[in-house]
Structures are given as structure tokens and as C-alpha cells.
Amino acid sequence: MSGKTVVRPYGDTTGDGMVQVSFTLPVPHDKRGEGAALQLAGKMGLDPAMLVHARAMGDGFTFFVVYGRVGHLVDLAAVRVAERDYPLLTAKDVNGAVRRRLRRKLSVVGACIGTDAHTVGIDAILNVKGVAGQKGLEYYRELRVLNLGAQVTVPELVEAARAERADAVLVSQVVTQRDAHLHNVREMSAAFREAFPASRRPLLVVGGPRFDEMMAAELGVDRIFGRGTTPGEVASYLVHALTARRAAA
Amino acid sequence: MGKLGLDPVTVARARALAAEAGRPVVELARSHTTVSVERAVLRLAGVAGADPDGIPWVNRLVDAVVADVGLGHGVALPVFDALLREGVDDVTLLAQKAAAGSVRFAVPDGRFRTAARRSADRHVRAGLRRIDRRRAERDRLVARCGDAPRRPWIYLIVATGDIFEDIPQAQAAARAGADVIAVIRSTGQSLLDYVPEGATREGFAGTYATQENFRLMRAALDETSAQLGRYVRLTNYASGLCMPEMAVLAGLERLDMMLNDSMYGILFRDINPVRTFVDQRFSRQVHARAGIVINTGEDNYLTTADAVEAAHTVTVSQLLNEYFAHEAGLADWQLGLGHAFEVDPDLPESFRLELAHALLARELFPDAPLKWMPPTRHMTGDVFRGNLLDGFFNLVGAMTGQGILLVGMMTEAVVTPWLSDRDIALQNVRYVLGAAGGLHEDFVPAPGGFIQRRADQVLREAVGLLERIASGSLLDAIGDGTFGIMRRPADRGKGLDGVAAHEPGYYNPAAHLLEVS
Structure with a gap:
């Protein structure tokens, strides 16, 4: 990068600061409505603001498109982004990486443990249907997925992981009454530690809306995923963690 | 002769192979029952409502019967035998008593069997008559309000999770031009082995399908239909573990279309194949009776597999869905066979490929109102490009005479549609249909040209795949x-424990009445 660390939006001339925004206001389309749109644009920092399009939608809503100049400066030196410790891969790249580096299918076993019957989370990550437009792990050709469903006991899970030669075990916990999710996960990680030598233990991954992602070590698992996690993130993590582990072994 | 010059011998062969592949599955469906089929029978017989924990009485009653005599005899005879023995008149009351453990069930024989059967038939016939009345009411309303002004019907989705938010959104969408409103279900409902009760205000990315929600939305759209002078249709889902019950509830509440695919639940929800095929056949018989248009889910294959490589699997699935639908008594006008605009736009000639695929479906099923689904897989978040792609999707719909057009949103994969997204999407549809709505009259692909050759290739690949399926079995x-x-695999998947082979003497009054009608 060049030495320049301060930039402005670019319309057609360096430094012109031009942006385009669109929004809807719950007002009828008339002069007053257009004035309201310009007021909002002004408060958003557009000066001057040009209202280029307004269109009534149904009763009492109007859609606006506004172009204008913003005075704000962007300081590139002050940009801070949360660094993910693994690269986000496409399904194709995940499949490619598994083929290349593991040279066999990556085996995943998933379940809701304890009395938790909420399979929404594990299904969103594993089922082909997926979530938010992303396919679940079943969709990945190089992943072999077994979803045990709800109310699986820890011994059943350990047994399934052994039978499937699981590389990773995914556990979803939604119910948090009396910290059931934390107890269940501790019991699960202890059982896997007992049943497998450290070098052969599957990767333990836990997900649910109420987990603190920083508690992995405390709960004895390799990774915790919180609310809004997508299948692509989980798949990318699995490839990263499992191939790194293999390289270290 | 159609526009593609399809070889009639090949087309006939494709249909014959689909029937050959489907027939053993129909036999399987005729010789098995499921907990959901039996619950649907009880709903037709008038069992309604739920216990204080929200578990429907139909579930409690089926569970009680299964505990005493198993599922394989069907629940109708044990239930109506108990009803007569206990001297109660109301089946819901019997369900409540059974849940409290005060009723024992047995499989009746001799004159007790005859009496139970007569009583079951009478109750279920009353339920079917309610469905018949709702169907006649639809015909009356369409005649009185008027029908959608043109084909394709414009199909829009609402999905707030709260039925009382959905209603004004659906009414606004209808006023803005939608001919069909679909209420998306809450994530995970397809895997619930019961139908929730009552009006619901909390769903995940959709609204629970319940009988009361159906009723509320249909009543609201009736009001809007009268204002607009155009009957607005309502769609929901007969899919997942409760498919037969959803079909019954849709019939009772005069829904107009139902998503109902022969294989979607198996492939995308990991529901046991036998469970799905048994449930599906019964639900289709109910849809046939209720005058409901089914929408099949072939578009979903193209969201996982490549739209060019897998184009023939769509055709194969359409042919299978057609076979299963006809077998269950559905007429061609009720077959909203699905397909989608999912070819990678970066592929050269992608638009011509889409035209070939869409026209192939049109010509193979000339009397079916095909359901044309918008791009999702190649919608990237670039809303400007997305709007262009949706315009081309609409153009293919106009050029190939599609029956039902699901309106594509430029914000697909970004947000659930905003008011403005829907407005822009409808402007797109209106522009294309207004500017080119009659283009299918003029559009005839050149003989032996790219489009004809591509359609022929897809059809031949479909026949090849059907030959492979028919030589083994569809379940394999x-x-x-x-x-x-x-x-x-047929021995895996969700809901398998709710399936039973018929015992000798199995009786299902609904299946009996639907079969003979």
C-alpha cells in the first residue's frame, strides 16, 4: 500500500466524497416526504444531498434514492478487524483441502446431548438444507456426516464416534436451565478424554446460542461456536484444525 | 407438435419408465401406515385441540392406541370401538379420557368390528364433507371476486414468525400485485412429529403452520380478495413429519396450494424414505379431494447440484412426481411441478440453457401450471446484478408460459425481504410481463438449433437415469x-419408528373413502 492512510469515498473524481444511499420512510410521497428524506440524508452527513428518486409504496411508505457528498474521512491506519485464526473456505476449497491433505473423507458425528431436544442448531449446521442460504456439512462431498439427532447419551456418542472413526464430534446445546449445557459439555469432554488416547481423540466442537466462545479450554473442548455460526465457518474450522493437527503429528 | 420437436416415442418411454420406477413405491405406501396418517384420519373424524402442554389430542390418542394394540391395525377401529363401548359421542373427549389412562383399546372383531367401522366411516365422511364444502366455497369466491388477471400467477412470500405481522404484510403484498401468498414455516417445524396449536407469534425465520394460523390468514386474504376483485390464493407446506395432517388442515381451512414433494423430506431433511412415501400418498389423496394445487420441490436439487450437470434429475423428479400425483388422484391442473433458474450466469450461453430447460418442462407437461423458481445460488449480495438476473428469470418465465412465478428478490442471501425489495422485485416482474408477456406466441426456437438440441439431450439423459432407477428400485x-x-438408505432417517406394515384387517376409513371416490 502507498503511504496514503486517509481516503474519502470516490464518485468520479479523487476526493469528491460522493455516496449513494437508498431507504424507505413511513410517510406518504409528497413534498413533505421528500423534505423528510433530505433531512435524514443531512443527518447522515450528506451535504449537499440530491434526492434523485422517490416512489410511493402502498399506503404511507415511500422509497428514496439519494446521492450526495460526505465530509467524513476514513483513516486506514485506524481500521481494526477481528482476526479469524483460520481462513474461510468455500465448499469447493474445503473438499479440495480434505482430498489433498487427508486423502480420505473427513468423518463428522453430530448430536444434541442430555435431555435437550432442540435439534435446530445441529440440523442447521449438518443438514443439506443448512441455514441462511448456506448448505450444511452433508452437502460437502468429502465430509461423511452422521447426525444422531436429539437426546443422545454421552456413552452413545462416544460409541458412535468410535464406530464412525470420527475426526470431529459436533455437539449442540440450546437448553440452558440450571447450566445444563455446561454440565453436559464437561461430562462429554471428560468421557472422550477417558475413551481415547490424546493423539486419537476426535476434535470436540460445541455450539449453541448461550455459550461464551472463550470458554473452550475451561470446558475441555477444542472450539465453541456461538449464535449465528454458519456451516461454512464450521467446515473451514474443521479443515484448518484437523490438517494442522496432522501436520504437527 | 411442440416447439422443441421432442420425439414422442422418447417422451412416452420416459413416462412409462417413471411409472415402472414408482409402482413399487405405491405398493409400499398401500401396505404401510404411519402415526401421521392415523392422526390425519382422527383430525378428519373431528379430533381437535391440544392438552395443557400443547401436545395435540390426536397425538395423545394415537399414542394410547399404539401402546395397547400397536399401529398396524390402524387406529380407527380401536378408537371407534372404544367410543361405542364407553358410550361417549365426542372423539376429542375420548382422546382426553385415553390420555388420562381410563380407556383400554382393543382390535374389535365380528359385529363389534362392523359397528366400529360404521361409526368411523360416519365421522370421517363428515370431515371429508367439510373439505368438499370448502372446495365449493373456493369455486364460488373465485367466480364472485374474479381470478388472477393473467398467467403466470405472481407468488410472494411472507415470513415474519408472527402471524399478526404476517397478515398485514400479506395483505400489502396482495394489494401490490401478488396472486399467491406463501407463509414460510418456522425453521425446524418439518421435524416436529406434531402440529402446534393456536395462533403463534414466535417462529424462527418463519411462522408455525397451525390450523388457527391457516384460518386467520385465509380470512384476512378473503377480505383483501373482495376489496381487490381478485381471489388471492394462500400457500403453505405439506411436508416434513406431519405431511398428511397438514394436508387435512389445509383442506379444512381452504388453503389453495401446498408445497408437497415426493422426495424433498428424504433428501433435504433426512426423513425416512418409507415414512415419506406413505405420508406423501395420503396427503396427495387429500389434496386431490380438496382441489389444492401442489407445488413440487425440484428447484432444490439445483441448489445443491450443478444446474447444467443435474438438469436431467429435475426432469426425472418431475416425471416421478407426476406419476405419484396422478396415481393419488390429482388432475394435471393441480400439478405445480417445480424447476428453477439456477445456471451459473458466468457460464457462456447460460440464458439459452435456461430457456431450453424451462421449455422442456413446459412441453413435457403442457397442462400443468409449472412453478418457476428464481435464482438463489448465484445471488451474491450484489443487489444490482441480482435485479438484472431476476429480470432475465422473469423473461424466461414469460417466454415459456410458466404458470406460477415465484418473485425473485435482489436481496436474496442478504436479508429477509424489505418492503422496498418487494416493491422493486414486483416492478421488475410487471415490466417484463408488460413488455414481453405475449412473447411465448412468437418465440419458436430454430429447428435443430442450440435450444432444441439441449432439450433433447436433457430428455435423453433423463431416460437414461430412469432406466437405471427402474432396473433396480427407487429406494435403492x-x-x-x-x-x-x-x-x-430406506432403513435410516427420522420418523422410521412411526411406520408400521398393515396387519391383516387394517382399516383406514379415510383411505377407503378417498380411494373409492
């Missing part, structure tokens, strides 16, 4: 991952 093909690349 599904187990081997033929569709949507999913492998689904």
Missing part, C-alpha cells in the same frame, strides 16, 4: 445418492 437409487447427491 435414493439410498445411493442419485438425487441432490444425498444418500438416504
